[in-house]
Amino acid sequence: MIASATTVYVPRDSSAVSLGASAVAEAIAMEATRRKAGINLIRNGSRGLYWLEPMVEVATPRGRIAYGPVSLADVSTLFDAGFLGGGEHPLSLGLTDDIAYLERQSRVTFARVGVTDPVSLDDYVAHGGYRGLTRALALSGAEIVQEVTASNLRGRGGAAFPAGIKWKTTLDQSAKQKYVVCNADEGDSGTFSDRMIMEGDPFVLIEGMTIAAVAVGASAGYIYLRSEYPDALRTLTAAIDAASRAGYLGADIRGSGKPFRLEIRVGAGAYICGEETAMLESLEGKRGVIRFKPPLPAIAGLFGQPTVVNNVITLASIPAILERGGKAYNQYGVGRSRGTITLQLAGNGTRAGGFELPFGLTLRDLIDDFGGGTASGRPLRAVQVGGPLGAYFPNSMLDLAIDYEAIAGAGGLLGHGGVVAFDDTADLAQMARYAMEFCALESCGKCTPCRIGSTRGVEVIDRIIANRDRSDNVELLRDLCDTMTAGSLCALGGLTPLPVLSALKHFPEDFGLPSANEARIGVE
Ligand SMILES: Cc1cc2nc3c(=O)[nH]c(=O)nc-3n(C[C@H](O)[C@H](O)[C@H](O)COP(=O)(O)O)c2cc1C
Ligand code: SF4
Numbered sequence: 001m002i003a004s005a006t007t008v009y010v011p012r013d014s015s016a017v018s019l020g021a022s023a024v025a026e027a028i029a030m031e032a033t034r035r036k037a038g039i040n041l042i043r044n045g046s047r048g049l050y051w052l053e054p055m056v057e058v059a060t061p062r063g064r065i066a067y068g069p070v071s072l073a074d075v076s077t078l079f080d081a082g083f084l085g086g087g088e089h090p091l092s093l094g095l096t097d098d099i100a101y102l103e104r105q106s107r108v109t110f111a112r113v114g115v116t117d118p119v120s121l122d123d124y125v126a127h128g129g130y131r132g133l134t135r136a137l138a139l140s141g142a143e144i145v146q147e148v149t150a151s152n153l154r155g156r157g158g159a160a161f162p163a164g165i166k167w168k169t170t171l172d173q174s175a176k177q178k179y180v181v182c183n184a185d186e187g188d189s190g191t192f193s194d195r196m197i198m199e200g201d202p203f204v205l206i207e208g209m210t211i212a213a214v215a216v217g218a219s220a221g222y223i224y225l226r227s228e229y230p231d232a233l234r235t236l237t238a239a240i241d242a243a244s245r246a247g248y249l250g251a252d253i254r255g256s257g258k259p260f261r262l263e264i265r266v267g268a269g270a271y272i273c274g275e276e277t278a279m280l281e282s283l284e285g286k287r288g289v290i291r292f293k294p295p296l297p298a299i300a301g302l303f304g305q306p307t308v309v310n311n312v313i314t315l316a317s318i319p320a321i322l323e324r325g326g327k328a329y330n331q332y333g334v335g336r337s338r339g340t341i342t343l344q345l346a347g348n349g350t351r352a353g354g355f356e357l358p359f360g361l362t363l364r365d366l367i368d369d370f371g372g373g374t375a376s377g378r379p380l381r382a383v384q385v386g387g388p389l390g391a392y393f394p395n396s397m398l399d400l401a402i403d404y405e406a407i408a409g410a411g412g413l414l415g416h417g418g419v420v421a422f423d424d425t426a427d428l429a430q431m432a433r434y435a436m437e438f439c440a441l442e443s444c445g446k447c448t449p450c451r452i453g454s455t456r457g458v459e460v461i462d463r464i465i466a467n468r469d470r471s472d473n474v475e476l477l478r479d480l481c482d483t484m485t486a487g488s489l490c491a492l493g494g495l496t497p498l499p500v501l502s503a504l505k506h507f508p509e510d511f512g513l514p515s516a517n518e519a520r521i522g523v524e
Pocket of ligand 1: 154155156157158159160161183184185186187188271272273274275276277309310311312314315490491492
């Protein structure tokens with residue numbers, strides 16, 4: 001590093017890279033050399049404001065100044081404008097902290113994402129990293145679990161199960177070997193928050209897993225990472241190496257006498273391997289097929305041993321909970337949905353991105369205030385909330401609060417916090433058909449309602465669309481959905497009816513049926 005060098009940040013996040021961030025970083029480095037300007041170039045994580053990527057930041061005495069979206073053609077004009085000193089430029093976004101879409105967030109889990117150098121342990125520690133583990137090492141396992149219970153943190157992977165209860169179950173088992181497994185399979189459509197953490201602040205996940213291990217008495221852990229995330233694999237590998245070298249991982253965590261060894265396993269690309277028991281099968285080197293429950297993984301999980309399985313965001317939320325206390329985390333949110341959730345807005349939105357917010361805002365707040373309407377400029381028609389197994393909601397339901405119970409009460413699920421927007425060109429009958437097709441493609445095949453039902457579901461929807469015995473086939477589709485809901489062994493088959501039936505309910509005209517309005521008039 002040059003003594004008087006200006007620090008310039010260009011994200012290494014793969015979405016930013018897909019928009020040209022690496023080429024921009026290279027061009028900035030070359031231009032700085034050409035102009036003999038000393039810079040210290042850091043490849044940070046993304047702030048999640050993807051419509052502004054590549055977003056370049058410069059450290060100035062006033063704070064960090066942001067510019068974006070920066071293209072290769074802008075680089076020399078940025079230098080001309082004196083951006084290294086925070087100079088004015090048409091792409092200037094002002095102080096990063098004052099950007100409205102960041103200012104309005106409550107970044108607890110994502111506090112360091114975009115701020116630090118993701119692979120620098122020193123930077124992590126300088127920004128408050130490892131304070132949670134330091135406190136945890138001074139507590140008993142039961143006291144750590146109590147803190148997590150007090151936070152009311154629920155699993156962010158989809159099922160929203162209380163993390164404290166899960167951890168207590170594993171803590172209460174007596175076994176020589178226990179495991180902590182991080183579910184980083186992130187297969188839901190329109191979701192990317194796990195990736196943002198792993199690429200932007202991998203140490204927070206490592207610290208969260210280490211705290212989990214200390215709490216329940218586990219000495220080994222695995223991160224089950226989807227193969228589609230090669231950049232996350234690189235950052236995580238570098239971070240695990242750095243943490244191991246500094247004694248935050250290994251045989252004796254920071255002189256505590258407690259061991260925790262952490263390794264990454266890369267999946268082979270199956271949606272079902274995100275389901276925790278299929279993931280454990282896959283981790284054991286077998287085909288990803290669902291296991292019967294009970295026994296719960298917390299009692300008999302990986303290699304038959306007690307195993308905590310948690311999502312990336314669940315685990316990455318733990319360091320802040322231990323550092324500030326469970327009660328502080330619990331102050332965010334509404335009802336039984338406590339803390340913050342990272343909502344990921346994708347699809348047809350002007351401002352697609354990831355936003356960490358307390359539970360309780362409405363879908364409309366998210367779509368209008370953050371998303372800024374559709375990218376196509378056409379009217380918004382539907383949003384799918386919660387990934388491929390989530391319901392489609394029409395425009396008229398956007399005042400729904402984003403909390404687990406409210407969304408479930410409206411016939412949907414919040415899942416991993418993905419929200420995909422569709423404009424009025426979307427054909428919801430085709431989307432319902434796709435839900436069945438997706439289930440057929442991704443089914444593990446263990447139970448009949450899902451394995452056979454999903455294929456029959458595609459055929460029945462095709463007959464409805466083609467107007468062959470339409471009303472009989474609609475009835476048949478409802479029966480089939482009942483069977484899948486009640487008879488499937490896991491949520492893939494059990495929840496596929498949600499997108500199908502919500503499309504049928506809210507958008508009947510796409511299936512050739514009277515619209516919801518026409519049906520009401522007919523009744524009157
Ligand atoms: C078909 C299917 C796919 C799933 N995919 C994921 C996934 O990609 N990531 C994840 O964390 N959880 C996924 N889950 C949920 C997991 O089974 C499990 O509930 C979760 O990993 C537990 O962690 P949490 O309590 O922290 O959410 C999936 C569930 C099902 C039924
Ligand atoms: S519902 Fe589908 S994915 Fe789940 S166990 Fe049955 S066949 Fe396998």
